[in-house]
Amino acid sequence: MIRRIASVFSPAEPADREAGFSVVEVMVAMMVFAIMSIGIAYGIVNALTLSQNSRSRTTAVALASQDIDGLRQTASATAAGIQQVTSLPANPGDAVPTKTIGGVTYTISRDVNWVDSTGATNACGSASGGYLAYKSVVETVSWKSRNQTYSTTMTSAIAPSSAVTSPGNGSITISVKTASGTGNAGVAITITPVAGSTGGPLTVQPDATNAQGCAIAVDVQQGDYTVTATETDGIDTDQKQPAKKTPVTVVAGASAYVPFVYDQASMMTLQYASTYSATLPQSMPTTLSSTGGGQDVITPWGTTPTVTSATKTAVSVFPFGNYAVFAGTYNSAPGATSCLSPNPGAWSTPNAQNQVGIAPAQVGTSPGQPASVSPVPVMTGVVQVGGMSSSTYVVATTATTAGAGDPGCTAGYTLRFPTSSSGSQTLALPFGTWNVSFYSSITGTVLNVLNGASVKNVTPGTSSGGVLGGYTVVVDPRGQTK
Numbered sequence: 001m002i003r004r005i006a007s008v009f010s011p012a013e014p015a016d017r018e019a020g021f022s023v024v025e026v027m028v029a030m031m032v033f034a035i036m037s038i039g040i041a042y043g044i045v046n047a048l049t050l051s052q053n054s055r056s057r058t059t060a061v062a063l064a065s066q067d068i069d070g071l072r073q074t075a076s077a078t079a080a081g082i083q084q085v086t087s088l089p090a091n092p093g094d095a096v097p098t099k100t101i102g103g104v105t106y107t108i109s110r111d112v113n114w115v116d117s118t119g120a121t122n123a124c125g126s127a128s129g130g131y132l133a134y135k136s137v138v139e140t141v142s143w144k145s146r147n148q149t150y151s152t153t154m155t156s157a158i159a160p161s162s163a164v165t166s167p168g169n170g171s172i173t174i175s176v177k178t179a180s181g182t183g184n185a186g187v188a189i190t191i192t193p194v195a196g197s198t199g200g201p202l203t204v205q206p207d208a209t210n211a212q213g214c215a216i217a218v219d220v221q222q223g224d225y226t227v228t229a230t231e232t233d234g235i236d237t238d239q240k241q242p243a244k245k246t247p248v249t250v251v252a253g254a255s256a257y258v259p260f261v262y263d264q265a266s267m268m269t270l271q272y273a274s275t276y277s278a279t280l281p282q283s284m285p286t287t288l289s290s291t292g293g294g295q296d297v298i299t300p301w302g303t304t305p306t307v308t309s310a311t312k313t314a315v316s317v318f319p320f321g322n323y324a325v326f327a328g329t330y331n332s333a334p335g336a337t338s339c340l341s342p343n344p345g346a347w348s349t350p351n352a353q354n355q356v357g358i359a360p361a362q363v364g365t366s367p368g369q370p371a372s373v374s375p376v377p378v379m380t381g382v383v384q385v386g387g388m389s390s391s392t393y394v395v396a397t398t399a400t401t402a403g404a405g406d407p408g409c410t411a412g413y414t415l416r417f418p419t420s421s422s423g424s425q426t427l428a429l430p431f432g433t434w435n436v437s438f439y440s441s442i443t444g445t446v447l448n449v450l451n452g453a454s455v456k457n458v459t460p461g462t463s464s465g466g467v468l469g470g471y472t473v474v475v476d477p478r479g480q481t482k
Contacts, residue, residue: 053145056104057152060141063099063106064154068139075135075158079218082160083210085135087112087123090211091182104143111138112212114173115157116255123183124214125173126255132171132216134159169219170250174206176213176229178263179292179319179367183213187262190228191217194247199223220250227258233368235265235318239288239296265316266365270300271375272327273309275482276382276458278428280307281396281415286378287330287342290320297329306418309428312375322362323371327380328430329413340407341398341432344379344477349405351460357431357477379482381431381461381475385438386424387453392438393419396473399433403462403474406433426458429475436471 075082088110089096099106113121116130126132135158142151164171172191176184187209193199200221209215224247229236236243243262250256272280282303288296300313307313317323328342340346345359360379364372385394394417402408409432417427436455455463455471460479465471 053150055102056106056143056145056150059101059104060106060143060152061154063108064139064141064152067108067110068137068154068156068158071137071158076161079161080207080216082135082158082164083207083214083216085112085137085158086211086214090185093182104145107142109140109142111140112136122173122175122257123212124175125171125216125257127257129254129257131253132160132164132173132255164216164218164255166219168252169221170252171255172206172217172220172225172227172248172250172258173255174209174215174217174227174229174258174260176209176215176260176262178213179261183209183211184231184262185209185211185213186231187213187215187234187260188230189215189217190230191220191248192226192228193221194224194226197224197247199225199250222250222252224249229260229262231262231264233265233316234262235316236260236262237293237318237320239298239316239318241265241316263319264368266319266367266369266371268315268317268323268325268363268365268371269375270313270315270325270378271309271311272307272313272378273380273382273428274375274377276309276426276428278309278380278382278426278458279417279420280309280311280380280428281417284327284415284430285329285413286315287326287328288317289324289326289330289343290322292320293318295331297331303416317365317371319365319367319369321366322364324360324362325376325378326360326430327378327428328432329409329411331411335410337411339398339409339411339413341402341409342430343407344431344480346407347405347431347476347478348407351405351476351478353479355478377482379431379477379480380428381477381480382426382428382458383436383455383461383463383473383475384424384426384458385436385453385455387467388420388423388425388438390419390421390423392440393417394425394427394436395439396427396429396434396436399435399472401433403433403472403476405476405478406474409433429473431475431477434473434475436465436473 071085074084115136116126118128118130120128137156139154176187178184189206206215206217226246228244230242235241243260285297300315326342330342331339344357347357397414398409398412453467461474461476463473
């Protein structure tokens, strides 16, 4: 064989020494072989890839089926088991579970929603009023192969172990979200009938909210109820602890939907007129103004304690983000409830010195954390009153006619100061125009006729009137810096 090949490349006759394959022919043959080899190699690689993808897809389907089977067992285990069938991850930003099989990492996610009798879907229950039928589950398993992402999706329906609502009764579904819009898990839910309604006490209170912030009360009698959400240091958007919704009306064959926005409170420490050694009114309102929550009026203290400029008062607030704080009842809404005076920024008409009021700086808040400024300085006007006996106290009422430059307070309110052991007091007042009177702490009689009684401004503003008719005082933020 070797000799035959050698004879082809080295013919015996001198005349045939130029016979055989030329270099060009050899190169052409090599190119043809290379092209064929590439095609064959590509086909082999493609076949291996398809085989790998097929195996991966089969594994993904098995993982999805396994997860759905586990959800079915959870739902059928107890009457409340259906509430443990939740989306995965339950909230945006939560960790997504993975599982590695045969060197391939699979990411498993699912989207779960209640489906009611009207066909409407919702993570926590029926927002349309229909009765709850089953939960829709959309399971997605994804993986990567050769820098490409593949996925497979499986859908299923999971029904509760028994009917959510028996004939003649209804249900209440509760959704609790945090300030960021994610589900608030582990919030205790209590449901009680409103006095005088046809509702009755629940045999079993609902479980705490699940991973998606959902809870459900089943077989609830028709009637009106109060739904309360409670967690340690929790607060709602109305600055209430705990959060309550009432009345919630339940009708037969339907589900009442109750949404809460409820999160860990941010602690804010307030200090009023800190540089003036002044006494503040009893039960003085304070307004928290935020972009997300509008204006919320709170009362940080009552009538018993004496609050001064040295007092640092801690209050819990919903973590809307940024707040501006005003002493007094500030309400920017037009009409009879309007009260603009407490906001220095509303004093926009320049005074004789061409000064206008400057709104307080924004203070940052976040869930479960102290405010970004501590203590938060709250500006007020300050006046000095004198000529009193130890048995008198001062009452200030917003004037019906606002002073020069005052944007006014249509709503109006009254503030009372504690009695003083001396004949004079330095008092802090929210910005605005006030009628100031001296009263007897025993009889409630007006004592403006006290000889020597006087009122004068410590911070910018004006005072007018006298002991017979009382005083009118304007406490003006224009030109005041602290």
